[in-house]
Amino acid sequence: MNKTKFKSGFVSIIGRPNVGKSTFINRVIGQKIAIMSDKPQTTRNKIQGVYTTENSQIIFIDTPGIHKPKHKLGDFMMKVAQNTLKEVDLILFMINAEEGLGRGDEYIMERLKETDTPVFLVVNKIDRVHPDDLLPLIDQYREKFEFQEIVPISALQGNNIETLLGQIEAYLPEGPQYYPSDQVTDHPERFIISELVREKVLHLTREEIPHSVAVVVDSIEKRENHAVYIAATIVVERNSQKGIIIGKQGRMLKEIGKRARVDIENLLGSKVFLELWVKVQKDWRNRLSQLRDFGFREDEY
Numbered sequence: 001m002n003k004t005k006f007k008s009g010f011v012s013i014i015g016r017p018n019v020g021k022s023t024f025i026n027r028v029i030g031q032k033i034a035i036m037s038d039k040p041q042t043t044r045n046k047i048q049g050v051y052t053t054e055n056s057q058i059i060f061i062d063t064p065g066i067h068k069p070k071h072k073l074g075d076f077m078m079k080v081a082q083n084t085l086k087e088v089d090l091i092l093f094m095i096n097a098e099e100g101l102g103r104g105d106e107y108i109m110e111r112l113k114e115t116d117t118p119v120f121l122v123v124n125k126i127d128r129v130h131p132d133d134l135l136p137l138i139d140q141y142r143e144k145f146e147f148q149e150i151v152p153i154s155a156l157q158g159n160n161i162e163t164l165l166g167q168i169e170a171y172l173p174e175g176p177q178y179y180p181s182d183q184v185t186d187h188p189e190r191f192i193i194s195e196l197v198r199e200k201v202l203h204l205t206r207e208e209i210p211h212s213v214a215v216v217v218d219s220i221e222k223r224e225n226h227a228v229y230i231a232a233t234i235v236v237e238r239n240s241q242k243g244i245i246i247g248k249q250g251r252m253l254k255e256i257g258k259r260a261r262v263d264i265e266n267l268l269g270s271k272v273f274l275e276l277w278v279k280v281q282k283d284w285r286n287r288l289s290q291l292r293d294f295g296f297r298e299d300e301y
């Protein structure tokens with residue numbers, strides 16, 4: 001039999017905060033690996049999702065939202081995003097069909113002009129707009145940038161995802177299978193666990209806790225009864241935030257722990273005991289050395 005040559009490559013997803021990048025990755029990979037939240041800027045690290053078929057392997061890189069930096073963490077995110085764009089085989093520029101072209105998108109397209117990497121325009125959340133409004137919207141973007149392909153999708157409902165994957169595959173170079181077929185992410189469990197806890201904090205506290213909250217997994221221990229014991233610390237900037245996270249008689253922290261534990265049990269496939277602590281560390285976002293402590297490492301990029 002004449003076997004087609006295997007294709008593989010790295011694909012970076014960029015877009016304004018909240019356009020649905022994590023939802024898309026999770027939909028494709030079918031497992032909860034990228035944090036999802038309706039608060040902007042929750043994705044801070046490079047998260048890889050690996051999608052393998054018989055003929056190809058796509059390695060997704062979920063870059064932090066590109067935006068004008070306001071503090072050191074913002075600076076750092078920008079640098080990571082821009083370096084990533086030059087190294088990948090393809091860029092998916094994801095937009096929110098409902099919001100339309102804004103200054104944030106224009107800023108990103110300016111950055112995209114600085115690379116030679118091919119770019120697809122992925123129009124997400126089409127379930128939220130009338131089909132008649134789609135073409136005029138797309139035209140606005142096409143006037144500003146030359147996209148290799150334009151693909152409307154709904155990451156949430158799963159529309160057109162297969163088409164997009166097929167088009168991505170067509171753009172990948174011939175290459176090796178970098179990861180085993182059953183591997184969906186190369187991030188250590190520790191990172192995924194901390195993101196799952198962070199997601200619960202953001203969801204449950206709504207507007208009260210800013211995205212600057214960090215979660216550090218202090219220990220993961222597998223004991224003889226096969227249960228996994230995890231201790232993690234939620235790091236906030238102010239005492240008032242600590243109070244909110246702990247809640248009345250510790251109820252909020254308990255709820256955060258309960259929900260995170262369910263997700264972590266699904267992830268690890270074993271019983272989990274999760275112990276959560278809350279710590280105040282003032283102004284941590286502006287201290288790069290501390291960012292490094294929290295696992296943000298510039299030299300990896």
Ligand SMILES: Nc1nc2c(ncn2[C@@H]2O[C@H](COP(=O)(O)OP(=O)(O)OP(=O)(O)O)[C@@H](O)[C@H]2O)c(=O)[nH]1
Nearest residue numbers: 018019020021022023037040041042043154155156
């Ligand atoms: N209606 C609709 N909502 C969507 C779709 N895709 C994502 N969302 C919602 O949009 C919100 C943001 O989605 P995320 O996947 O967290 O967005 P993100 O781009 O990863 O956000 P950051 O991590 O902040 O950069 C969530 O509430 C999603 O449920 C879609 O296709 N349709």
